[in-house]
Amino acid sequence: AQTVTQSQPEMSVQEAETVTLSCTYDTSENNYYLFWYKQPPSRQMILVIRQEAYKQQNATENRFSVNFQKAAKSFSLKISDSQLGDTAMYFCAHTGGNRDDKIIFGKGTRLHILP
Amino acid sequence: DAGVIQSPRHEVTEMGQEVTLRCKPISGHNSLFWYRQTMMRGLELLIYFNNNVPIDDSGMPEDRFSAKMPNASFSTLKIQPSEPRDSAVYFCASSPPWDRTLYEQYFGPGTRLTVT
Numbered sequence: 209a210q211t212v213t214q215s216q217p218e219m220s221v222q223e224a225e226t227v228t229l230s231c232t233y234d235t236s237e238n239n240y241y242l243f244w245y246k247q248p249p250s251r252q253m254i255l256v257i258r259q260e261a262y263k264q265q266n267a268t269e270n271r272f273s274v275n276f277q278k279a280a281k282s283f284s285l286k287i288s289d290s291q292l293g294d295t296a297m298y299f300c301a302h303t304g305g306n307r308d309d310k311i312i313f314g315k316g317t318r319l320h321i322l323p
Numbered sequence: 324d325a326g327v328i329q330s331p332r333h334e335v336t337e338m339g340q341e342v343t344l345r346c347k348p349i350s351g352h353n354s355l356f357w358y359r360q361t362m363m364r365g366l367e368l369l370i371y372f373n374n375n376v377p378i379d380d381s382g383m384p385e386d387r388f389s390a391k392m393p394n395a396s397f398s399t400l401k402i403q404p405s406e407p408r409d410s411a412v413y414f415c416a417s418s419p420p421w422d423r424t425l426y427e428q429y430f431g432p433g434t435r436l437t438v439t
Contacts, residue, residue: 243427251412253430299366310379311356311428315365 210235212302214314221290222322228275229285229317231300238262239305242276242283247316248296256298259283261305287319295321325349327431329415335437341403344434347396348417356428357390357400358414366414372398405438412436 211234221227233242244256259267259276266274271291275284283302287294300314328347336342348355356371370380372392380390387406392398402409412435416428 245430251433251435253414253416253428255427255429258427310368310371313366 210302210304210312212300212312212314214298214300214317216317217315218318218320220320220322223290223292225290226286226288227290227319229287229298229300229319231283231285231314233281233283233300233302233312235281235302235304237304240309241303241305242274243301243303243311244272244274244283244285245299245301245313246294246296247299248293253299257285290321292321292323295319327415327417327429329413329431329434331434332432333435333437335439336405337439338406339404340438341401342405342409342436342438344400344413344415344436346398346400346415346431348398348415349419349429350396352417352419352429353395354418354420355392355398356414356416356418357398358416360412360414360433361410369400402436405436407438410436410438 213232215230240261242259246254246256257267257269257272266276271288273286297316297318299316301311303309303311330345354373357369358366360366369382370390375392390400412433414430414433416430418428
């Protein structure tokens with residue numbers, strides 16, 4: 209069964225610092241997709257970044273980047289130059305490469321950016 | 324585009340009452356998902372539709388929950404009768420036609436349900 213584990217329930221960092229959120233997953237498939245979603249206090253779920261397993265290059269979106277270690281089944285999110293607006297719950301998610309595969313979400317990491 | 328629209332945003336009801344949550348997916352999206360979020364269980368997929376057809380409802384907690392998608396632009400999640408343990412935030416999400424390079428879900432703002 210596919211699982212997604214986020215081992216850090218809550219984290220706090222100072223504004224402008226760099227923070228890394230951890231995520232591990234379990235799958236028997238060779239092709240799949242990984243995501244990081246952000247949920248700010250407004251509750252809206254927003255896609256932050258996406259990684260396709262067959263691509264070795266780590267995905268990057270502005271201040272957000274991932275460290276994708278396929279062999280270790282690890283998919284961490286790095287936020288550089290953190291901003292107060294980054295305060296949110298962050299969910300790691302995984303889905304297979306088939307049409308009817310579901311997205312499996314981790315429990316989330318609550319990130320506080322301190323002024 | 325207005326994004327995924329959910330109504331109501333907040334619902335407070337008494338135990339035993341029927342509750343209906345509504346969702347309008349993004350135009351052109353052909354997959355629709357219903358999730359439930361609680362502190363204890365996190366984000367759970369309840370059911371999802373593809374081209375208006377339920378594909379997987381294994382996450383629906385029990386027979387008190389039912390979901391329909393009569394057309395491509397509307398879906399409902401109904402709880403009858405409601406119980407206090409159903410209190411949660413319910414999200415609807417939609418995604419565009421399946422594409423290996425996308426598979427991104429667009430979430431609505433959620434409905435906060437409180438059953439007293």
